[in-house]
Amino acid sequence: MKKRILRGLLVGTVAVVVGSSAEPLLGMVTQREAIVTAQASGVTSISQSQFTSDIEILREAVRTSSDYIRDRMDIGTINNIRDAGIDAYADGDRDSLTFTGTFEDYSYSLGLEDTNIEFNQDRQGILVLYRYFQDRFSASDNATLKRDLIAVDRDEDWEDQAQGMALFADDLAGAFNNYAQDLVRFTEDIVPEPVAPIPAPKPDKPVKFKKLTVSRYRRNAKKLTVKHAPKGARVVIKNQKHKVVKRLTLTKKGKVTIRLSKAQVKKLNKVNKKFTLVVVAKHHRTYTVNATIK
Numbered sequence: 535m536k537k538r539i540l541r542g543l544l545v546g547t548v549a550v551v552v553g554s555s556a557e558p559l560l561g562m563v564t565q566r567e568a569i570v571t572a573q574a575s576g577v578t579s580i581s582q583s584q585f586t587s588d589i590e591i592l593r594e595a596v597r598t599s600s601d602y603i604r605d606r607m608d609i610g611t612i613n614n615i616r617d618a619g620i621d622a623y624a625d626g627d628r629d630s631l632t633f634t635g636t637f638e639d640y641s642y643s644l645g646l647e648d649t650n651i652e653f654n655q656d657r658q659g660i661l662v663l664y665r666y667f668q669d670r671f672s673a674s675d676n677a678t679l680k681r682d683l684i685a686v687d688r689d690e691d692w693e694d695q696a697q698g699m700a701l702f703a704d705d706l707a708g709a710f711n712n713y714a715q716d717l718v719r720f721t722e723d724i725v726p727e728p729v730a731p732i733p734a735p736k737p738d739k740p741v742k743f744k745k746l747t748v749s750r751y752r753r754n755a756k757k758l759t760v761k762h763a764p765k766g767a768r769v770v771i772k773n774q775k776h777k778v779v780k781r782l783t784l785t786k787k788g789k790v791t792i793r794l795s796k797a798q799v800k801k802l803n804k805v806n807k808k809f810t811l812v813v814v815a816k817h818h819r820t821y822t823v824n825a826t827i828k
Contacts, residue, residue, distance in 0.1 A: 577670075577713065577714070577716060577717060578716050578717060578718050578719070579717065579718070579719050579720065579721045580620075580623070580717055580720060580721065581720065581721045582720045582721070585619075585620075585622075585720065588622075588633070589612065589615065589616045589622075591662065591663065591666045591667075592607065592612055592615070592633075592636060592663075593612055594662060595659040595660070595662040595663045596612070596659065598655060598658045598659045598662065599640075599643075599655050599656050599658070599659035600643060600647075600652040600655045600656050600659075601652075602643045602652075603639060603640065603643055603655075603656060603659060606628075606639050606643075607636060607639065610732040611631070613729050613732070614631045614732060614734060615631045615632065615633070615636075617729065618631045618632070619720070620717060620718065620719060620720060623714035623715075623717045624714075624715075625711045625715060626638075628642060629735065631734070633710055633714070634707040634710055634711050634714075636663075637660070637663070637703050637704070637706045637707035637710060638703070638704070638707050640656055640659065640660045640663075640700075640703040640706075641700045641701070641703035641704040641707070641819070641820075642700075643656050644656050644657070644660070644696050644697075644699045644700035644703055645696070645697060645700035645768075645814040645820045646768065646814055647693070647696045650692045653692055653693075653695065653696045653699070656699070657695075657696075657699050660699065660702070660703050660706065663706070664679065664702075664706055667706075667709075667710060667713075670710075670713045671709045671710075671712070671713055672709075672712065672713075675705075675708070675709035675712055675713075676709070678705055678709070679702065679705055679706060679709060682698065682701060682702040682705055683702060685698050686698035686699055686702065691778065693770075693778075693781070694770075694778065697770070697812060697814075697820060700814075700820050701820065704819060704820075744762040745762065745813070745821060745823070746760050746761070746762050746763055746764065746767070746769075746811065746813050746815075746823055747760065747761045747762055747823065748760055748761075748811065748823055748825035749761060750828055751825060751826075751827055751828065752827075752828050753803050753827050753828065754799055754803050755794075755799070756793060756794050756795075756796075756799055757791050757792070757793055757794070758771070758791070758792040758793075758794060759789065759790070759791050759792070760789070760790050760792065760811070761788070761789050762788070763784045763786070763787050763788060763789070763790040764784065764787055764813075764815040764816070764818070765784060765785065765786055765787040766783065766784065766785075766815075766816060767783070767784045767813055767814060767815035767816070768781070768782075768783050768784075768813070768814040768815075769781070769782050769783070769784060769792075769811055769812070769813055769814075770811070770812040771792075771798075771802070771809065771810075771811055772809060772810050772811075772812065773801060773802050773804075773806050773809050774805075774806040774807065774808045774809060775806070776810075777801065779794075779798050779801050779802045779809070780792070780794065780798050802827075803827060806827060807826065807827055808824065808825065808826055808827065809825050809827065810822050810823065810824055810825065811823040811825065
């Protein structure tokens with residue numbers, strides 16, 4: 535089975551706070567541990583009543599979330615997840631009727647937030663799910679999730695926080711899959727009430743995807759060329775100190791030249807040898823491209 539959580543872990547005394555964007559997400563970290571590969575929990579069954587409670591927490595989280603999440607996770611979709619039964623705990627993508635598909639939807643939405651209001655709504659929703667499910671996760675997976683939230687808390691810009699929360703939601707999907715991947719049956723024989731069938735949305739056609747790459751960039755150049763640019767993708771250029779240099783949306787695909795102002799060139803090149811591009815593309819997870827200043 536696919537494991538998503540393979541990052542360095544931070545452990546310590548931590549408290550989750552849900553509220554305004556000004557409130558910290560986590561407290562102080564007291565110790566760093568090495569990378570640990572998450573293992574399956576070995577849990578093979580779950581009660582029908584627990585399943586019903588899990589479905590209800592989805593409804594609660596969605597009510598606090600952005601319009602995008604509420605549209606994707608409407609009453610019909612949540613009912614379809616409920617009707618999927620034990621298969622709702624399987625690993626799945628954004629278009630699947632699964633819990634992990636819901637977490638992936640939050641990751642996608644957080645990576646494309648247009649306003650601070652939308653970000654706070656989706657952050658509220660994903661934290662509702664995190665607080666509810668976290669006791670089922672392994673210690674190493676919980677440590678990774680807490681580390682993600684600490685990184686978000688350190689970002690001052692809400693858009694940077696949104697990117698961090700998108701990664702957190704993706705790791706949350708991985709932690710849930712590690713817990714649920716061996717579930718095969720309910721311990722109670724209770725059949726959910728039948729509901730009128732609602733056609734599932736047609737999945738998007740598979741898209742061959744090449745990650746964006748950076749051509750050679752010379753120091754203090756006012757132009758930055760990238761290849762394999764996905765049209766409509768959002769790109770955030772950051773210097774070696776992780777400070778935002780430029781944000782843009784790619785208006786065409788393939789080879790694209792990005793123009794930099796004098797101030798942006800200075801910010802990118804000053805005492806820097808490397809920089810990164812954070813790319814948020816449709817039908818693909820957010821990823822980071824590393825580049826070197828020649």
